[in-house]
Amino acid sequence: MDLNTVVEVRDARHPVPWRPGDAWLGGGTYLFSEPQPHLRRLIDLSRTGWTPVLRHPDGALEIAATCTIAELSRYAKELAAEAAPLFEQCCRAFLASFKIWNMATVGGNLCNALPAGPMTSLTAALDGECLLRAQDGARRRVRVTDFVTGAGRKDLAEGELLRSVTLPGRALRCRTAFRQASLYGLGRSGVLVIGVLDLRDGSLAVTLTASTVRPVRLWFPLPPSAAALRAAIGGAVADDEWFDDVHGLPEWRRHMTFRYAEEIRRELEGAAR
The missing domain is CATH 3.30.390.50 (CO dehydrogenase flavoprotein, C-terminal domain)
Structure with missing residues (x-):
C-alpha cells in the first residue's frame, strides 16, 4: 500500500533529530499493510549492516532487530542446541508466504506487540532481553515479558529503537x-x-x-x-x-x-x- 502522507525517507546510518510523524522502517510488512495517516517520515534501518544473528562467547544468541524471519530460520537449521527446533516452530507460526519471510523482521514483530506475534512467543519463552537505544545514545535492557505490555502496547519511548534481542546460552x-x-x-x-x-x-x-x-x-x-x-x-x-x-x-x-x-x-x- 502506498503511504501518501510520507514525504521523506532517511537513512538510519545518518541520524536526524526525531520529530512527530517519524517511524522506524524495518521490513515494512506492517507499515505498508494499512494506511498510516499520522506518518510523515520513515527512518530506514535496512542499510545498518547489523549482523542478523550473533553467537557470543558465553553461548548467548543476539538477534538483531533487522534480522528477517527467513534469516533466523536458516540460522536455526544449523544451530547445535537443544532448543533449536523451537525457532522453526515459531517461524512457521507466521503462516506467511516466502515474500513476507524475506522482509518481515524479528524487531518489527516484537514492536507491533500483537498477542499472536510468534517472535514475541519465541523470545519470551527463552527468557530474552531487549536492548533499547534512545535518540541520545543511552541504552537500557528490558526483558521481553516486560517489553510487550499489552495488545499493541510496548515499553518503547518516543524515538527509542529496539536494537536487538539476546537469548541466554542456558536457555538454548x-x-x-x-x-x-x-x-x-x-x-x-x-x-x-x-x-x-x-x-x-x-x-x-x-x-x-x-x-x-x-x-x-x-x-x-x-x-x-x-x-x-x-x-x-x-x-x-x-x-x-x-x-x-x-x-x-x-x-x-x-x-x-x-x-x-x-x-x-x-x-x-x-x-x-
Whole structure:
C-alpha cells in the first residue's frame, strides 16, 4: 500500500533529530499493510549492516532487530542446541508466504506487540532481553515479558529503537515443547503455549502468548503438579487479560491454554525423569 502522507525517507546510518510523524522502517510488512495517516517520515534501518544473528562467547544468541524471519530460520537449521527446533516452530507460526519471510523482521514483530506475534512467543519463552537505544545514545535492557505490555502496547519511548534481542546460552540448552491452536487451518494463532525444561536443574518455564494480551512466563523450580500449574495460570492472568478478537473468544482461548499447558507439563515432566 502506498503511504501518501510520507514525504521523506532517511537513512538510519545518518541520524536526524526525531520529530512527530517519524517511524522506524524495518521490513515494512506492517507499515505498508494499512494506511498510516499520522506518518510523515520513515527512518530506514535496512542499510545498518547489523549482523542478523550473533553467537557470543558465553553461548548467548543476539538477534538483531533487522534480522528477517527467513534469516533466523536458516540460522536455526544449523544451530547445535537443544532448543533449536523451537525457532522453526515459531517461524512457521507466521503462516506467511516466502515474500513476507524475506522482509518481515524479528524487531518489527516484537514492536507491533500483537498477542499472536510468534517472535514475541519465541523470545519470551527463552527468557530474552531487549536492548533499547534512545535518540541520545543511552541504552537500557528490558526483558521481553516486560517489553510487550499489552495488545499493541510496548515499553518503547518516543524515538527509542529496539536494537536487538539476546537469548541466554542456558536457555538454548533447554528441552522445549510447543503447542499452537487457530480457529482456521491457516489462521492467526489464537493460543500458543511453550514449555522450556532446564535439563541441568529440572526447572520448568511455561510461556503463554496469543491467548493473552501480553506474554506471561511462569517459572517453577521443578515441574509442578497439574493443580499447581492451573492455579499459577489462573493467578497470573486476570479475567480481562484473555484476548478477545475475531480469531477466538476469551473463553475458548482460556480453555485451550489450560489444556495445552497441561499437555506440555506432562511431556516435559517425563523428560525431566
